[in-house]
Amino acid sequence: xxxxxxxxxxxxxxxxxxxxxxxxxxxxxxxxxxxxxxxxxxxxxxxxxxxxxxxxxxxxxxxxxxxxxxxxxxxxxxxxxxxxxxxxxxxxxxxxxxxxxxxxxxxxxxxxxxxxxxxxxxxxxxxxxxxxxxxxxxxxxxxxxxxxxxxxxxxxxxxxxxxxxxxxxxxxxxxxxxxxxxxxxxxxxxxxxxxxxxxxxxxxxxxxxxxxxxxxxxxxxxxxxxxxxxxxxxxxxxxxxxxxxxxxxxxxxxxxxxxxxxxxxxxxxxxxxxxxxxxxxxxxxxxxxxxxxxxxxxxxxxxxxxxxxxxxxxxxxxxxxxxxxxxxxxxxxxxxxxxxxxxxxxxxxxxxxxxxxxxxxxxxxxxxxxxxxxxxxxxxxxxxxxxxxxxxxxxxxxxxxxxxxxxxxxxxxxxxxxxxxxxxxxxxxxxxxxxxxxxxxxxxxxxxxxxxxxxxxxxxxxxxxxxxxxxxxxxxxxxxxxxxxxxxxxxxxxxxxxxxxxxxxxxxxxxxxxxxxxxxxxxxxxxxxxxxxxxxxxx
Numbered sequence: 001x002x003x004x005x006x007x008x009x010x011x012x013x014x015x016x017x018x019x020x021x022x023x024x025x026x027x028x029x030x031x032x033x034x035x036x037x038x039x040x041x042x043x044x045x046x047x048x049x050x051x052x053x054x055x056x057x058x059x060x061x062x063x064x065x066x067x068x069x070x071x072x073x074x075x076x077x078x079x080x081x082x083x084x085x086x087x088x089x090x091x092x093x094x095x096x097x098x099x100x101x102x103x104x105x106x107x108x109x110x111x112x113x114x115x116x117x118x119x120x121x122x123x124x125x126x127x128x129x130x131x132x133x134x135x136x137x138x139x140x141x142x143x144x145x146x147x148x149x150x151x152x153x154x155x156x157x158x159x160x161x162x163x164x165x166x167x168x169x170x171x172x173x174x175x176x177x178x179x180x181x182x183x184x185x186x187x188x189x190x191x192x193x194x195x196x197x198x199x200x201x202x203x204x205x206x207x208x209x210x211x212x213x214x215x216x217x218x219x220x221x222x223x224x225x226x227x228x229x230x231x232x233x234x235x236x237x238x239x240x241x242x243x244x245x246x247x248x249x250x251x252x253x254x255x256x257x258x259x260x261x262x263x264x265x266x267x268x269x270x271x272x273x274x275x276x277x278x279x280x281x282x283x284x285x286x287x288x289x290x291x292x293x294x295x296x297x298x299x300x301x302x303x304x305x306x307x308x309x310x311x312x313x314x315x316x317x318x319x320x321x322x323x324x325x326x327x328x329x330x331x332x333x334x335x336x337x338x339x340x341x342x343x344x345x346x347x348x349x350x351x352x353x354x355x356x357x358x359x360x361x362x363x364x365x366x367x368x369x370x371x372x373x374x375x376x377x378x379x380x381x382x383x384x385x386x387x388x389x390x391x392x393x394x395x396x397x398x399x400x401x402x403x404x405x406x407x408x409x410x411x412x413x414x415x416x417x418x419x420x421x422x423x424x425x426x427x428x429x430x431x432x433x434x435x436x437x438x439x440x441x442x443x444x445x446x447x448x449x450x451x452x453x454x455x456x457x458x459x460x461x462x463x464x465x466x467x468x469x470x471x472x473x474x475x476x477x478x479x480x481x482x483x484x485x486x487x488x489x490x491x492x493x494x495x496x497x498x499x500x501x502x503x504x505x506x507x508x509x510x511x512x513x514x515x516x517x518x519x520x521x522x523x524x525x526x527x528x529x530x531x532x533x534x535x536x537x538x539x
Contacts, residue, residue, distance in 0.1 A: 006347040009333075013326060013352060017359065021317050040287040044274070045086040047290070048297055048308040050237040050248035053433040057308040059315050061236060062089035064428040065173060069166040070104050070125070071426065078103060092173050094275040096180040100128040105166055109159035115141065128170055131163075138164050172235035177251050177271050179226045183279070186272040188223060192255070193264050195219040200262040220259065227255040239265050240301050266296055311370050319363035320384065324418045326356035327391075331411025337404040338477060349407040350398060356414060357391050364388055371431050374445040376452050380421050380430040385449075387417025389456030390463075393493065401485050409463045417459070443511045451504025451529065457497030458532065461539075464490045498536035505529045 045059030062085035063073045075083040083102070091099040103125035107113060110120050116134050131138065142164025145157035153161070174180040182188065198216040205212035230252030237248040242265065249257070254265045270293040277285035297305040330352040337345035364384055368375055375385045390413040398406025424430075468486045471478040478486075508529065512518060 002341065002344040005344050006351050009348045010351040010355060013329070013355060017322055017326075017355070020322065023316075036283045036287065040283060040290055041084070041086050041090060043287065043290045043294060044090060046309050046312045047238075047293055048240075048301060048304040050240075051235065052429055054429070054431065055248070055304045055308060056429075056431070057312045057315075058089065058236075059086050059312050060308075060429070062086045063315060065089065065169060065235075066104070067426060068169060068428050070106055075102060075104055089173070090278060092170070093177050094278045096174045099174070100132070103127050104170070105131065105163065107159065107163060109156055111156040112159045112163060115160070128167070131167060135167065138167060169235065172233050175230055175233040176236040177230075177234075177238060178275055179230055182275075184276060186269075186276045188226075189255075189264060189269060189272045192220055192223050192258075196258055196264065197262045199259055203259055224256065224259070227252045231256060238271065239267050240297075240304070242300065244300070267293060270296070307370060310366070314363075314366045314370070319359045319366070320418050320421065323356045323360040323363070324415050324422075326352050326359070327411045327414035327418070329411075330356060331408055331415065334404045334407035334411055337407075342404065346398075346402060346404050346407060349404065349411065350395070353391065353395055353398075353407060353410050353414075357388075357395065357410075360384075360388050360391065360414065360418075367431065373434070374441060374449055376448045377434055377444065378430065378432065380424045382452055382455075383417045383421035383424060385452050386456045386459060387414050387421075389453050390414070390417070390460045393457060393460055393496070397489055397493075401489065403482060403485060405464070405467060405482075405486065405489070408467070409460055413459050413463055440511075443507070447504055447507035447511050450500050450507060454497045454499075454501030454504055454532070454536075457493050457500065458536070461490050461493040461497055464493065494536055494539050498533065501529070501533045501536055505533055 045062065046057050048055050049058055049061060050056075051061050066075060066085045066088055067073055073085050075085070075088045077083060088099065088102065088104070091102070103123075105126050105128065106124055107126055108124050113120060115137060116131075138160065141157075141160045145153055145161040146164075148157065150158075178185045195216070198213070199220045202212040202214070202216040206217075231250055232252070234250035234252055237250050239249045239251060239254040241247040241249070251268055251271065254268050258264045270289050273289040274286060274293070277283075277289060294305070330349045333345050333349035333352065337343075337349065364375055367381065367384070371377060375388075376382050391410045394406045394410035394413065396406070398404075398410065400406075464486055468478070468483065468490070472483060508526070512526075
């Protein structure tokens with residue numbers, strides 16, 4: 001039994017991961033409307049859009065927006081039902097009166113509640129409809145808080161500013177595809193499309209200084225005013241250029257542009273059909289037009305379609321969440337090996353860590369593919385990479401010493417760094433566009449990777465030292481040979497960290513000199529980098 005236990009543990013965990021990663025199957029004879037809706041929403045979530053300068057699937061927009069507004073990537077309703085992020089966003093885009101009733105906004109500050117005359121209660125989630133009468137007050141208070149630096153804001157000011165920003169984002173989402181309250185978007189576009197050629201001709205005549213039929217322009221004037229509002233408020237750019245130039249436009253901009261071209265973009269027409277079909281709960285028409293839109297992107301925007309489909313898969317698999325669970329189990333098995341069954345439990349922990357590392361690596365390299373960048377581009381990705389590097393070095397140590405210490409370090413650091421990354425994701429998109437000063441792959445691949453590799457080693461060295469202190473001071477389990485092994489491991493890892501931290505810091509200075517003409521700026525970040533090098537050298 002002991003001989004096969006590591007393999008049994010590995011197979012069980014791999015099976016659990018595989019079951020979570022398998023897409024839900026829909027039987028051919030399944031006529032349940034909810035099943036058809038879930039399938040349609042999944043396809044809808046793959047459609048590419050542009051937000052924040054990056055093409056991404058609607059599923060990502062939904063997850064990031066709900067994370068900003070609610071702090072979670074799913075919405076739990078008062079009746080206990082859970083709504084996925086893409087289901088919530090679909091209601092926001094196409095059925096705003098329903099979405100306005102969802103308790104999507106989180107408020108935990110008593111002063112903010114008092115601003116609306118609400119008593120302190122056990123509730124912390126509220127709907128847009130509840131805030132609607134107080135939007136002006138929220139905007140005024142939020143604007144005042146926004147004038148202050150973050151360190152100067154009180155808890156109330158931070159809370160009201162967060163609420164204002166969440167409400168603004170929500171209202172922009174509602175008006176990204178159609179003006180909120182529109183009940184027959186496809187019908188509007190049909191009328192608009194019928195009148196656009198005449199209006200386009202009249203507009204061209206007016207530009208040339210010729211006599212033109214003003215009635216032709218008046219036929220579309222009211223709708224143009226609506227589309228100008230959409231253009232001003234839209235958060236999502238859903239319409240790519242037909243010339244494959246890489247430019248994207250909002251639905252409103254595209255419709256305004258159609259006055260001069262005489263044609264409405266095919267994706268705008270499909271969104272209108274999707275909108276009306278969704279409100280009417282015509283799932284057949286909804287799925288049909290989602291498929292037509294997806295086929296258009298596959299043909300006309302193949303690169304965007306390919307990447308957003310992969311990002312949708314990445315979102316669904318949640319590799320870092322899966323890795324966290326396995327890291328915890330591996331850590332517990334490694335610690336248990338110090339109490340008994342050491343060889344069997346050590347092997348079990350080691351095999352699980354290899355599985356967790358494989359999933360962790362898949363997540364890391366997936367982000368690199370989606371971003372077309374080296375692995376570290378922001379704080380979130382630095383936590384992902386530091387944990388990944390520390391786990392690899394820990395497994396090498398475990399392979400050499402086989403005492404469970406390397407496995408315990410790998411499990412602990414892998415879990416902790418991924419938890420840190422999870423909490424750093426609260427601002428929304430973790431694949432955001434880089435600032436101009438950082439937009440250089442050569443330095444991201446050398447300086448940043450090098451210095452974060454040094455940080456990975458320092459994390460591990462610190463963990464080894466903590467184990468030495470805890471087992472040596474607070475328990476009697478630290479034998480001399482184990483203490484010697486820990487000392488050798490810590491020293492070797494610190495030397496490794498010193499090399500990479502020093503080289504990475506020097507490369508950072510060269511980058512700074514080439515970018516803005518100074519090798520060292522003495523700002524807190526640069527001083528922190530050199531302090532780590534000095535600390536390693538002193539150790």
